[in-house]
Amino acid sequence: MTLIDLANPTRFLALTARLLPWLAAATIILLAIGLYQSATAPDDYQQGATVKIMFIHVPNAWLSMFVWGVMSIASLGTLVWRHPLADVAAKAAAPIGASFTFLALLTGSLWGRPMWGTYWEWDARLTSVLILFLMYLGLMALWRAVDDPSRAARAAAVLTLVGALNLPIIKFSVDWWNTLHQPASVMRMGGSSLDRSFLIPLLVMAIAFTLLFVTLHLAAMRNEILRRRVRSLQMMQASRVAFSEVGTGSREGSTSKEVGAA
C-alpha cells in the first residue's frame, strides 16, 4: 500500500474506516495516561501548581506548527505531484490547526497571568504565534471564498508554502529576541533542561496530542470526501432537474419528485 494507491478515495475511505477505531482508542489511552501523569507530577519549586498548564500548553504549541508543516507537505502534493487527496488533506487540516493555535494562545495567556502578571505581552514568540493564527484564519477564508475546490486548492497551496516561511521565525524567535518567553528547553543542543518528572508526562502528552491530530485529521478528510460526493450528486441532480424541466415544462412536479427520490 503506497501513497499513490490511496489516490482512489474509495480505497482511502475503506482503509481509514479500519484504522480510525484503533487510532481513537490509542489516543484516548495515551491522553488518559498523560493527564494522570501530569496531575500527579510534582509542583515546581518556583511556579507551584501552575506549571501543570505546561502539559497542555506545550503540546498545543507544538501541534500548531506541526499542522502547518503537514499542510505544507500536502500543498507540495497538490502543486508538484497532483495527488488527488492532497488538497483534501490541506483543507481538512486548516481548522484543526487553527484550533490548536487558539488553544496554545489561550492556555499561554492563562499561564502568563500568574507567572508574568499579564495576559498578553507583545513578545516575539507570542506575536509570531498570533500571526500564525491570523494566517490560519486567512487560509480558511480563502478556502471559503471560492466555490470550485480544485481552483481554491491551488491558490491555498501557494499561500500555505509562503506562510511556511513563518515557521522558522516562530521556532527561533525565542533565541533571536531575548524577551519574556522562556527559551527552548526540551529540544536543544546538549539535552533537555527539564527534570525527568516533568519531561516524561510532557512527552506522553505530546504523542497523545499528535495522535489526536491524526485521528481528527483522518476523520475530517473522510467528511470532506463525503461532502464533495454529496456536492457532485446535488449538481448532477440539479442538472437533471433543469433538463427534465426543459422536457416536460412542469417545474413544480419534477422538482418535488427529485427531492422525494433523494
Place this chain on the structure above:
Amino acid sequence: MTALSALIRRDIRIALRVGGGALIGVLFFLTVVVLMPFAVGPDLALLSRLGPAILWLGALLASLLTLDRLFMADHEDGSLDLITMSRTPLELACAAKALAHWLAAGLPLIVATPVLGLLLNLDMVATGAVALTLLAGTPALTFTGMIGAALAVTLHRGGLLMAVLVLPLSIPVLIFGVAASQAAIVGPMTFGAPFSILCALSLVSLVIGPFAAAASLKHGLD
C-alpha cells in the same frame, strides 16, 4: 531583456496616465496621516513620538490599496494572457511588473514622507530615518503583496480577501521598519541591526514573491 524593460516602461506609463491610479496611493497616505491628529489629539510632542509608526502604517495601507490593480487591469483587457504565454519566463515578468508598480506607486510615498513628517513635527534626522527605512522596506511590501494580487486575480476576488491574506505576511516588515526608525531617533538600539534585517526581508521577498505569484498565475488561470 528588452521585453522586460518594455514591460516596465509600459506599466509605469499606464500607471501615471489618466485612469492609472498610481498617485491615488499618495493621496490616501496624506489622508491617513491627516486623520491621525484628529484621532490622537493635536499634541505635538505625542505626534512626534508616534510619527514613525503613523508614517509606516500609512505607507503600508497605501501600498496595499493600489496593489490589487497590479494584475487585475491586465487580466481584464487580456494582456495578462499574452504575458503568461510569451517566451519571457513568467517569474521575471512578475518581478518586472512588481518593480514597475513600486517605481510608480511606492517611490512617490517615499518622496511625500518629508512633507508628512513636517506635519507630524518630526525633525530632520527622524524624517530621514523614516524615509530611509521606507525606501528599504516598501519593496518587501510590494513583492509580498504581489502574491496576494496574483491569488486575487485567479480567484476573481479582490479587495478584502487580499487584505486578509497579505497583512499577516507584512507584519515582520512593519515591526523592523518601525524598530529601525525608532532606533535612529531615540535609541537605545543601534540603527544597523533592525535596518539590515529589514533589507534582508526585502531581499527574501524579492526572491519569493515573483516565484509564488508566477506559480499561482500558472496554476490558477485556465
